[in-house]
Amino acid sequence: xxxxxxxxxxxxxxxxxxxxxxxxxxxxxxxxxxxxxxxxxxxxxxxxxxxxxxxxxxxxxxxxxxxxxxxxxxxxxxxxxxxxxxxxxxxxxxxxxxxxxxxxxxxxx
Amino acid sequence: xxxxxxxxxxxxxxxxxxxxxxxxxxxxxxxxxxxxxxxxxxxxxxxxxxxxxxxxxxxxxxxxxxxxxxxxxxxxxxxxxxxxxxxxxxxxxxxxxxxxxxxxxxxxxxxxx
Numbered sequence: 339x340x341x342x343x344x345x346x347x348x349x350x351x352x353x354x355x356x357x358x359x360x361x362x363x364x365x366x367x368x369x370x371x372x373x374x375x376x377x378x379x380x381x382x383x384x385x386x387x388x389x390x391x392x393x394x395x396x397x398x399x400x401x402x403x404x405x406x407x408x409x410x411x412x413x414x415x416x417x418x419x420x421x422x423x424x425x426x427x428x429x430x431x432x433x434x435x436x437x438x439x440x441x442x443x444x445x446x447x
Numbered sequence: 448x449x450x451x452x453x454x455x456x457x458x459x460x461x462x463x464x465x466x467x468x469x470x471x472x473x474x475x476x477x478x479x480x481x482x483x484x485x486x487x488x489x490x491x492x493x494x495x496x497x498x499x500x501x502x503x504x505x506x507x508x509x510x511x512x513x514x515x516x517x518x519x520x521x522x523x524x525x526x527x528x529x530x531x532x533x534x535x536x537x538x539x540x541x542x543x544x545x546x547x548x549x550x551x552x553x554x555x556x557x558x559x560x
Binding site: 369370372374379380381382383384387425427429431432433434435436437438439440 | 479481483489490491493496498504535537541545546547548549550551552553554556
């Protein structure tokens with residue numbers, strides 16, 4: 339089983355759609371969780387942290403389910419500019435951070 | 448604020464040639480520093496991390512090495528490049544606290560020919 343597993347997609351959605359990405363992780367001792375966004379040929383950039391209580395940043399909502407070792411990201415009212423690869427990231431603590439391979443999103447007009 | 452610099456942005460090197468990529472961080476002291484590699488169309492692979500000067504942990508055995516000669520400097524090296532070393536090399540530092548997220552430099556795109 340991969341340490342962090344994501345559906346690679348691609349997800350092709352129209353502008354204004356709601357899209358959800360999921361991620362599972364194998365290490366139950368993982369301590370912190372994040373979603374990053376990576377544009378083509380660019381470095382990954384932090385999108386948001388993920389908490390068990392759920393957190394929202396504008397059109398983006400992230401959720402963590404520790405019991406199921408599952409992380410989600412919901413994007414509402416998709417914009418063309420949301421087209422990117424979304425990386426699920428798990429921090430094991432002790433300085434080790436593992437990245438998922440990413441889910442590609444294409445938002446079309 | 449903390450800033451991370453990487454250079455060069457792109458590099459084309461022949462097989463068997465040496466490599467040196469440099470990363471420096473500003474605005475923080477004693478940062479935890481990381482080297483990742485991303486092969487074309489693939490995820491990020493952790494190569495090395497460092498918690499202090501002279502302290503290097505290697506995650507994947509290969510023909511690469513890393514050094515940390517100064518507090519805010521992290522260098523990735525190779526004596527002889529292989530075709531399989533091609534990829535996007537990213538340096539990152541961790542924010543305050545071991546559970547903080549990583550922040551990346553702009554990366555170096557290496558093509559080994």
